[in-house]
Amino acid sequence: MSHPPQQPHGQYMPNGRPRPGAPTHVPDAPAFQSQPRFRDYGNPRAYDTSVRPTSGLTAARFGPAQIQRPAQAQPQSAWATQTRRVQQVEQEATKAPTTSILVWIALVMLGFALLLVLGYFFLDFVVTASSSPIWWPVAAFLALMSLIVISLVMLLADRWDPQPIPLLIIAIFWGAAVSAFGSYWINTFNSLIVYAITGSEPITNFFGPVISAPLVEESTKGLGLLLLLILARRYFNGPLDGLIYGALIGGGFAFTENIIYYTRGFEGAGVGGLVFLVMLRGVGNIFGHAIYTSATGIIMGYVARKWGTIPTFIAFIPALIPGMLMHAAWNLSATILPGGLVSLLLMYGTKAVIALVWLIVIGLLVWDESRLTRVRLGDYANQGWLTHEEVNMLATWSGRREGRRWAAQIGAKPIMKRFIRESADLASIRQRLLADGANPKVVETERQLLGRLTSNRQQLLAHAR
Known part of the structure; x- marks a missing residue:
């Protein structure tokens, strides 16, 4: 005789939602929560991790991560009342470390590597060029302008859940030093091999930009993404994170590559050649x-958010393919199209459309990030860590503006900014726990951030008295 399947214990599933048939009210729930306690914030299908295979590449690394619940009722929300006086509960809140010592070591090493790379290309210009060495810093400055534009765009895209500045600098340094210098020599070696085999200069000129450059350059730049994933998995947790890191790596790469092209253009055609290349590479193809x-x-960011860490490493090679194809298509068009104004307008007009689409994608990913933040903070609100009013304040642009404005009136704007930033980090950690499972280190980070969340709320209460 068969027995009915045993129902899992507990009222809540790992994703924070009530189990079927479980009561919506939990005994000893915080008094400030209105009934019913549970509010359904939805669950984006693209990141739904509730249905996972028990084995295989996309299986969770650890067991299901049950959402943590507060040990005691949390005080009323200062944001919801703005004037209520509540006795502050003493609670230790440990600040979760943002970056490890390995991040700082990598930053210093890559900074030193960048100085060596720039020094090498400067000495190469001094030794081989007939022009004055003063033109090399001019070319470097013009290349830097494009990098600054890319960096500013990425900082705007990173406003919702800002990444640690050292990680952003590592991305730039990797692209400008390791990727650019490594690609320079590997591409040179590949072209020499092809010429030695074929003896044909046209074949070599085609192979270099159309085949070797996309394969080599996108691979060396992509390795920088793997480095960031290893150094700071906590901050590589979604497609927007991956876009920001990838764009900065690409911007750093273009910085060094533009210096090489600008100095060659000046050496070959003087100031006119330099200006022409700046317009083509530094303006027309600035985001290439x-x-x-x-x-x-x-x-890589999508895979990390949906399936976790190990599948992200596995997806690295396939993830390179779109960038390689776009890179190869651009270089192919520059190789086969005839010269002239019409060809330039066609190429750079197409590139402008691609850049516009890319900027639209950035906007969509920022919206997607804010939506997921609201869903994951809603999980904590349903457990009593936050009020639903606070979720709306922390997870919408308008709510954040109003929250900062109110906090400024009571002299607590720095606290509110920290509250917003750490809440977004907490939502990201929650999504990682759903993807990877209950990794003990990540669970501890979640505990620390929950302590910080409680501390921030209490400090706001103290200022609101």
């Missing part, structure tokens, strides 16, 4: 390498 590498980052 950023777009290619960000495509890899978007795919």
Whole structure:
């Protein structure tokens, strides 16, 4: 005789939602929560991890991560009342570390590597060029302007859940030093091999930009994304994160590559040649390498958010393909199209459309990030860590503006900014726990951030008295 299947214990599933048939009210729930306690914030289908295979590449690394519940009722929301006086509960809140010592070591090493790479290309210009060495810093400055534009765009895209600045700098340094220098020599070696085999200069000129450059350059840039995934998995948790890191790696790569092209253009055609290349590469194709590498980052970030860490490493090679294809298509068009104004307008007009689409994608990913933040903070609100009013304040642009404005009136704007930033980080950690399972280190980070959340709420209460 068969027995009916045993129902899992507990009222809540790992995703924070009530189990079927479970009561919506939990005994000893915080008094400030209105009934019913549970509010359904939805669950984006693209990131739904509730149905996972028990084995295989996309299986969770750890067991299901049950959402943590507060040990005691949380005080009323200062944001909801703005004037209520509540006795502050003493609670230790440990600040979760943002970056490890390995991040700082990598930053210093890559910074030193960048100085060596720039020094090498400067000495190469001094030794081989007939022009004055003063033109090399001019070319470097013009290349830097494009990098600054890319960096500013990425900082705007990163406003919702800002990444640690050291990680953003590592991305730039990797692209400008390791990727650019490594690709320079590997591409040179590949072209020499092809010429030695074929003896044909046209074949070599085709092979270099159309085949070797996309394969080599996108691979070396992509390795920077793997480095960031290893150094700071906590901050590589979605397609927007991957796009930002990838674009900065591509921008750093273009910085060094533009210096090489600008100095060659000046040496070959003087100031006119330099200005022409600046207009083509630094203006018309300013986002080229950023777009290619960000495509890899978007795919890796999506896999990390949906399926976890191990599948992200497995997806690395396939994630390179879109960037390689776009890179190869661009170089192919520059190789086969005849010269002239019409060809330039066709190429750079198409590139402008691609750049516009890329900027639209950035906007969509920022919206997607805010939506997921609201869903995951809603999980915590349903457990009593927050009020639903606070979720709306923390997870919408308008709510954040109003929250900062109110906090400024009571002298607590820095606290509110920290509250918003750490809440977004907490939502990201929650999604990672759903994807990877209950990794003990990540669970501890979640506990620390929940302590910080409680501390931030209490400090706001103290200022609201």
